[in-house]
Amino acid sequence: MTSHPLRLPPGRVDLTEIDPGSTALFDGGKKDAKAALFAMGEELSDLQERLFAQGRSGATRRLLLVLQGMDTSGKGGVLKHTVGLVDPQGVRITSFKAPTEEERHHDFLWRIRRALPEAGYLGVFDRSHYEDVLIGRVRELADPEEIERRYTAINDFERELVDDGTTVVKCMLHISPDQQRERLLRRLDKPSKHWKYNPGDIDERGQWPRYREAYEVALERTNTEHAPWFVIPSDHKWYRNLMVGRLLLDVLRGLQLEWPEADFDVEVERKRLLDESPIA
C-alpha cells in the first residue's frame, strides 16, 4: 500500500497543501461516484466474507480501519455508506467517546486493546487512540512529556498489531473549515439533525489551527511503513465514501484471500446426508 495515491508521503506534513475539495482520483460527479461505490459492494462483500471464513478456520488475519477527522468530516457517513456495503456480521464498530472514569484510570491504549477486532473481522474505529494525541494535545489533557511518549507508544502498539496479523488502515478525513461551517449550519436547519449538533463543537472549531497542527504532528510521527496514513479529501461526501471504499477494496485484494479448504472429506459427508434414515 506504500505506493497508493492516497497514501500520505513520509516526512513533514502540511495539511494546507492537501486540497480537501479534491476529486482528482475520480473522473465523474456525485451520481457516478454513488453508482461506482454501490457497484463495488459485491466484490467488497465477497472479500470480507473470505476474511471472515478464514477467521472461522483458524487464520489470524483481521483488518482495522481507523477513522479520524474533525467534527462533520464524515466518520459516520463512511460507516453508513461504505462499511455498510458489507455483511454487518463480520464488522465490529467501536465509537470512542470521551474516556470514562474507569478508562481514565488506565493507560490510553487500554480501552483500544479491548476493542480490537477478533480474527476474521473488519474492525472499525470511529475515533481512536489518536484522540489522545489530538484533543489530548490541544486541550492539554496530559502533560507534554506524556503526549510525546504516546507517539512512540502508538507506533509500537500498531507494530504489535501488524505482527499479529492485523492490517491497519488509518484514514484522516480531511475537510476545510468552510465546509465544516456549512455542515454545522445544515444540522441547525434540520430538526432531524439537531441531535448531532453540540454547542461544544463550535468551541472545538475555534481551535482549528491548533487541531491542524496536532494532526500534522500526529500524522508525521505515526506515518509508519507498517501502519501508514491515508488522507482522504472529504469536502465532497461522495468522493470521501468512494475513496475509502476503494482503499478497503485495494487492501482486501492485496490480502489474496482464498476460501479455506475443507478439513473434512466432502464425499463422506455427502454420503452421510444422502444415506440417512428419514427424519420424522
Place this chain on the structure above:
Amino acid sequence: MTSHPLRLPPGRVDLTEIDPGSTALFDGGKKDAKAALFAMGEELSDLQERLFAQGRSGATRRLLLVLQGMDTSGKGGVLKHTVGLVDPQGVRITSFKAPTEEERHHDFLWRIRRALPEAGYLGVFDRSHYEDVLIGRVRELADPEEIERRYTAINDFERELVDDGTTVVKCMLHISPDQQRERLLRRLDKPSKHWKYNPGDIDERGQWPRYREAYEVALERTNTEHAPWFVIPSDHKWYRNLMVGRLLLDVLRGLQLEWPEADFDVEVERKRLLDESPIA
C-alpha cells in the same frame, strides 16, 4: 405486537402444525420479495436512526432481536440481508458460540447480560440464552432441575429488560429437515461454502425430533406477553428475510420514535457560526 400474524399464540406448541414452507403473508414470489425488502430499507433506516438519536439524547429505549433456529435456518442470512439494511453504526451483533471456560463458570445469563445493547441500539443475538434450554436440554449439558429453573430465569430476565426500556423480539426461524438437508448438500457442493459446514452438524441433525421437542417446550414456556415469540417460516429465504424485515418495521413504527428536541437555542448557535471570525 400481540396480534401480529407471525406471533406464536400462547399455549401448547406443536411445530409440526406450522408450515416452514409457507409464504402466506406475501402475495408474490422471490423477486418481488427481494424488491419489497429493499424498498423497506429507507423507512427502516430512518426509524433506526431515530432510535439511535434518542439514545444519544438520554432516552433508554433499545431493541433486542433474538434469532434462534436449527443450523442453516438462516440466522446469518437475516443478519446480512435484513439487519444489513440499516446503518451498522447503530447495530450490535453478538454471535453466541459454545460457552468458553470462563463463561461456563458463571450463570448462563452472565454472558448474555454483557452483550445487551446500549440505549438507542438495535442489538441482535445470533443464538442466545435459548441455547441453554435447547442444546442444553437435548445434550443434557445441565441436569433437568437446572433446565427447569432456566425457563423461569429467562422470563424474569426478559421482564427486567422490558421494564428497563428494551423491546424484545424473539424469532424462531422454522425450517423443515428436508430443507436443511438441501442446504447442507449445497454447502458441500460449493468450495466457497465449505467453511460453513461442520460434520458435527449432521450429528445435531440426527437429534431433530429431540430438538423440535426442546423448541416446543422452550417456546411454550417463554412465550410471554412482554417478550413474545414469532415463528418465521424459513424454507424460503426470501420470505424469511422479508418477514423479519416487516416485523422489525412494525416494532419500530410502534415505538413512535420522534427526533429528539434540541437542548440548545438554534438561533443562538446559527448566529455564533455566522458571526465568527475567519479561520486561517
